[in-house]
Amino acid sequence: MTLAAYALRRIAAILVILVVLSLLVFGLLALMPGDPALTLLGPKASTPEALAAVRERFGLNDPFLTQYARWVGNAVRGDFGESIYSGDPVTTLIADRVGVTAWLAVYALVLTVLVAVPLGLAAGTRPGSRTDRAATAVSLITLSAPTFAVGFLLIYVFAVTLDWFPSFGAGDGFFDTLWHMTLPAVTLAAGQTAVLLRQTRAATMDVAERDFVTFARARAISPGRIRQRYVLRNASLPVLTSAGLLLAYGLTGAVLVENVFALQGLGTLLVRSVAQLDLPVVQGLAMFTALLVLLTNLVVDLLYFALDPRLRRAAVVS
Amino acid sequence: MTAAVQPAAAADPARRVRWGWLFWAAVGVVALAVFAALTVRWIAPYEPSAQNLVDSGQGPSGQHWLGTDQLGRDIFSRLLAGARTGLIGPLVVAIGAGFIGTALGLWTGYAGGAVDSVVMRTIDLMYAVPPLLVAIVVVGLFGGGYWLAVGVLIVLSAPGDVRIVRAAVMAQRELPYVAAVRTVGVGPLRIAVRHVLPNVTPTVVANVLLQFVVGLIALSGLAFLGLGVEAGSPDWGLMVAENRGILDLNPWAVIGPAVCISLLAIAVTVIGDRVYEVLSQRTAAR
Numbered sequence: 001m002t003l004a005a006y007a008l009r010r011i012a013a014i015l016v017i018l019v020v021l022s023l024l025v026f027g028l029l030a031l032m033p034g035d036p037a038l039t040l041l042g043p044k045a046s047t048p049e050a051l052a053a054v055r056e057r058f059g060l061n062d063p064f065l066t067q068y069a070r071w072v073g074n075a076v077r078g079d080f081g082e083s084i085y086s087g088d089p090v091t092t093l094i095a096d097r098v099g100v101t102a103w104l105a106v107y108a109l110v111l112t113v114l115v116a117v118p119l120g121l122a123a124g125t126r127p128g129s130r131t132d133r134a135a136t137a138v139s140l141i142t143l144s145a146p147t148f149a150v151g152f153l154l155i156y157v158f159a160v161t162l163d164w165f166p167s168f169g170a171g172d173g174f175f176d177t178l179w180h181m182t183l184p185a186v187t188l189a190a191g192q193t194a195v196l197l198r199q200t201r202a203a204t205m206d207v208a209e210r211d212f213v214t215f216a217r218a219r220a221i222s223p224g225r226i227r228q229r230y231v232l233r234n235a236s237l238p239v240l241t242s243a244g245l246l247l248a249y250g251l252t253g254a255v256l257v258e259n260v261f262a263l264q265g266l267g268t269l270l271v272r273s274v275a276q277l278d279l280p281v282v283q284g285l286a287m288f289t290a291l292l293v294l295l296t297n298l299v300v301d302l303l304y305f306a307l308d309p310r311l312r313r314a315a316v317v318s
Numbered sequence: 319m320t321a322a323v324q325p326a327a328a329a330d331p332a333r334r335v336r337w338g339w340l341f342w343a344a345v346g347v348v349a350l351a352v353f354a355a356l357t358v359r360w361i362a363p364y365e366p367s368a369q370n371l372v373d374s375g376q377g378p379s380g381q382h383w384l385g386t387d388q389l390g391r392d393i394f395s396r397l398l399a400g401a402r403t404g405l406i407g408p409l410v411v412a413i414g415a416g417f418i419g420t421a422l423g424l425w426t427g428y429a430g431g432a433v434d435s436v437v438m439r440t441i442d443l444m445y446a447v448p449p450l451l452v453a454i455v456v457v458g459l460f461g462g463g464y465w466l467a468v469g470v471l472i473v474l475s476a477p478g479d480v481r482i483v484r485a486a487v488m489a490q491r492e493l494p495y496v497a498a499v500r501t502v503g504v505g506p507l508r509i510a511v512r513h514v515l516p517n518v519t520p521t522v523v524a525n526v527l528l529q530f531v532v533g534l535i536a537l538s539g540l541a542f543l544g545l546g547v548e549a550g551s552p553d554w555g556l557m558v559a560e561n562r563g564i565l566d567l568n569p570w571a572v573i574g575p576a577v578c579i580s581l582l583a584i585a586v587t588v589i590g591d592r593v594y595e596v597l598s599q600r601t602a603a604r
Contacts, residue, residue, distance in 0.1 A: 017442070017443055020443055021443070021447070028455075028459060031460075032459055032460065033460065033461070140584060140587060140588070141580070141584055143587070144531055144535075144580065144583035144584040144586075144587045145579070145580035145583060145584065146535045146538055146539055146542075146555075146576075146579055146580065146583070147539070148539065148542045148555075148558060148576070149558065149575075149576035149577070149579055149580050150576075150580075152558060152562065152565070152572050152573065152576050153573065153576060155565065156565060156569050156572070156573060160565055160566055160569070248448040249448075251448050251451065252448045252449075252450040252451060252539075255450070255451065255454065255543075256539055256542065256543070259542070259543060260562075270451070270454065270455075271454065271458075271543050274454055274455055274458030274459060274545075275458060275544070277459060279459075282455055282459065286447070286451075286455065289447065289448075289451060290447050293447065293448070
């Protein structure tokens with residue numbers, strides 16, 4: 001199987017998952033308690049004329065599959081309808097807020113990789129050492145403590161007591177944003193670091209026991225070079241797999257972190273629209289999130305293929 | 319292997335398991351939470367929901383050990399009462415997901431075939447969306463309470479259990495002892511339950527404890543977002559959200575519940591890790 005064939009098969013699988021998910025997401029409207037027309041009318045006064053107008057506009061009198069087909073047809077063209085509350089198109093709402101969430105996610109990911117990979121490598125090459133035990137203990141704490149608890153602890157220490165960082169808002173301009181986003185990013189990175197550190201440590205320990213590492217040591221190659229050229233390269237594959245896990249963790253964490261630090265990102269948008277029963281926005285966000293997760297996993301799988309020469313060779317032979 | 323020669327291995331003091339101080343500290347934390355949940359009615363210095371607007375938003379004092387919240391409710395008493403939702407929900411999630419996961423994992427792992435494909439594809443689908451986000455949407459839109467949240471989390475946590483148990487079962491299936499009992503004419507159901515299940519018990523037990531932690535973090539996260547638990551009830555996650563505005567007046571009103579959730583979660587994780595190590599050593603020694 002060539003890379004192209006493999007990619008095509010994966011994309012087909014993703015499309016199937018998207019179709020099933022879109023059925024579920026669209027079905028939310030039918031499943032919600034109460035009259036769908038009342039739900040879609042939202043806070044406006046529910047006169048019989050208004051209800052009839054909503055039924056007409058959303059085609060609620062049509063059979064379910066007709067409604068679904070229309071919804072999907074629009075969704076594919078990027079049209080998820082308008083927010084029941086503000087009347088803004090869902091796509092505009094998402095586009096306005098995706099920046100803050102992306103900032104947070106990328107900043108946190110950079111921190112995570114910078115801390116977790118070197119520390120995991122150090123801990124994995126010398127299991128049982130002081131570094132290893134410290135890393136294991138810290139990752140146990142940050143993995144178990146809920147994101148919002150960590151967030152408020154950080155706010156209390158670094159914003160209220162020491163007054164080094166702001167406790168809310170996203171800031172303007174690059175450096176101001178960097179300053180505002182530091183505490184949120186550290187909060188989000190705390191849990192992610194634990195996940196990545198455990199993966200890196202386990203992968204390193206696994207690779208460090210292989211024969212080729214012993215052989216490299218026997219050839220008197222320096223430990224630093226062994227770590228870089230032999231261990232890190234081989235350990236990078238299982239670590240890469242955890243990227244999907246990291247993304248799921250990050251998305252969930254971002255919802256809580258944005259809430260703790262009052263950031264106007266996608267997470268706060270989701271929580272607010274759920275509370276307001278703003279269904280079109282919830283549906284749009286759900287599809288957007290699912291697409292993001294699926295695409296990330298696809299990219300990771302393809303990278304795996306590209307990074308590991310053994311997989312490629314196997315592909316050419318078979 | 320010595321255990322084969324000495325059937326009374328458990329009685330041999332040299333072979334007794336050393337659990338370690340960390341394990342016992344963790345057991346202590348969990349025991350404390352259970353004690354608080356059971357006896358809060360008698361030991362709490364104040365009624366957890368009793369308001370006292372005169373003493374609102376106070377810092378720690380002799381009268382209120384950890385101060386009060388905006389409505390003058392005693393933080394210490396509310397922390398004790400919070401142990402109830404902190405324990406019950408996650409416990410139900412862990413046991414429910416563990417039961418479904420073990421049953422499906424055994425079935426798919428041992429039987430394979432069409433059932434396996436259908437279950438695994440469904441699980442792949444569920445993996446496409448982060449569980450807590452689904453819980454936020456479902457619990458929020460359907461306006462359900464605590465038990466809907468618990469139910470949703472059971473369904474969303476089970477796939478992880480299925481995967482792990484299935485992998486463990488598939489590894490066991492290829493071992494000679496399974497072929498041996500099959501030759502004697504033992505049926506597949508009996509092999510799966512009586513012979514394979516005991517050998518994957520460490521995985522199952524460690525997983526149930528892990529799911530407790532996942533359930534606790536998810537339920538308290540939902541409560542923090544105002545979903546699941548009823549407004550005003552003493553729940554650690556909800557307390558953090560309710561008192562975030564008085565972080566400067568009485569930090570304990572926020573830090574206290576945050577520390578309670580974290581301590582319980584860390585303690586159960588420690589117990590889970592250790593139990594897995596010890597149990598898998600025992601199964602290996604048999």
